[in-house]
Amino acid sequence: MTKPKVYVTDYEFPNLKFEEEVLLPIGAELIGVQCKTEEDIIEKCKDAVGLINQYAPISRKVMESLPNLKVVARYGVGVNTIDLPAATDLGICAANVPDYCMDEVSDHAMALILACARKVVLMNNEVKKGNWDYKVSIPIYRIRGKNLGLISFGRIAQTLAGKARAIGMNLLVFDPYVPETVAKQYDAKLVSLEELLRESDFISVHAPLTAETEHLISEKELQMMKKSAFIVNTGRGPVIDEKALIKALQEGWIAGAGLDVIEVEPPTADNPLLKMDNVVINPHAAWYSIEAEAELRTKTARGVAEVLQGYFPKYLVNRDVKAKLQLKEL
Structure with a gap:
């Protein structure tokens, strides 16, 4: 059976250990890439079932170009990198981490x-x-x-x-x-x-x-x-x-x-x-502590894992997408 592929579109961390601890045990394959543009994501993540995102643009064009995509989870509270109406139209869950810092x-x-x-x-x-x-x-x-x-x-x-x-x-x-x-x-x-x-x-x-x-x-x-x-x-x-x-x-x-x-x-x-x-x-550092980074990365990965396991993510942002999907509530 082919493992569902989850791509981290871009990240500033030295490794992906926290994400791996969440996603590998459920049978997902985690792949870290460094994308800056729509074209980068479409080229490097074309078989993605899930995306974890930091700054790269998750636009309608991107999501329409990834036919297997089910969920996009963003590191952080804000979700301005994700086209939320497009995600809802396409039946894709968007998740964030509103309570970590x-x-x-x-x-x-x-x-x-x-x-x-x-x-x-x-x-x-x-x-x-x-x-x-x-x-x-x-x-x-x-x-x-x-x-x-x-x-x-x-x-x-x-x-x-x-x-x-x-x-x-x-x-x-x-x-x-x-x-x-x-x-x-x-x-x-x-x-x-x-x-x-x-x-x-x-x-x-x-x-x-x-x-x-x-x-x-x-x-x-x-x-x-x-x-x-x-x-x-x-x-x-x-x-x-x-x-x-x-x-x-x-x-x-x-x-x-x-x-x-x-x-x-x-x-x-x-x-x-x-x-x-x-x-x-300061260099956009207010969110950071050792503890906050670990919490952020773990909860972001959980948002993807929950969808792969058949649930709506705990921190679902585009709640209107529920009308399009047959997922369970946590």
């Missing part, structure tokens, strides 16, 4: 908030240049009592909310899909985006990337912010219009930014953000 990302968001507020990176760089003078950091304001605005209020933002309250911050939330009762559980005030922008001393962006949220924060929104405010993004880069953000920072509309994600990753060498002392920038 809540502490890591919320910790990282808080680290960026604190680094911006206390100007830790600026002073570190000055000391290493031989300038032992705290006055390079002026002004710094007390964090307790300041307003933290959370854009989107899912699992990660809710986890951050508890940490922010513990250090005395007030919470404002903008999320059109969250009821006021949920916000109240975290002692947070549900507000409009405009109120959040005008009232927040720090803004932490957690929105997923969709057609609705792309460039949600642009020139108009940045001009609403306090001149003393900082914006932090550990969600998806394109939620903030990067050209508008650069302009806001250059012209002093806001005090600074803490960025784990940007519109184009990695940035080009001439990106102005890399030269700004009031910007802390």
Whole structure:
């Protein structure tokens, strides 16, 4: 009997041991490749029954070109690499891992908030240049009592909310899909985006990337912010219009930014953000810890394994596909 082939379309890990531990015992063959384009995937994964995906584009064209494909599972929470309507049309399950890095990302968001507020990176760089003078950091304001605005209020933002309250911050939330009762559980005030922008001393962006949220924060929104405010993004880069953000920072509309994600990753060498002392920038690392990586890879592989064993995946994203398939519920 031919083993079902599962391809990892692209990955940054040194091996695929966690994926193998899930898929090999159920009789699947796991094949790691490094694809960047639709054509790469179609050429290298043409007999795939399952795909595990990181950044390569899983478009309608790709899925239509893989006749045996049953499931695509993406490393991470976001599924913007997968054409979800096409997957549903073609009867292909799409899965993600929505619950693997809540502490890591919320910790990282808080680290960026604190680094911006206390100007830790600026002073570190000055000391290493031989300038032992705290006055390079002026002004710094007390964090307790300041307003933290959370854009989107899912699992990660809710986890951050508890940490922010513990250090005395007030919470404002903008999320059109969250009821006021949920916000109240975290002692947070549900507000409009405009109120959040005008009232927040720090803004932490957690929105997923969709057609609705792309460039949600642009020139108009940045001009609403306090001149003393900082914006932090550990969600998806394109939620903030990067050209508008650069302009806001250059012209002093806001005090600074803490960025784990940007519109184009990695940035080009001439990106102005890399030269700004009031910007802390990290390489899309907020998700990472030893434990989170193991959990992510194991759960992603499980999403594929569940379909191969005749079940809908636990973390099925395109739930409308259920009408097209005769799979069992877990």
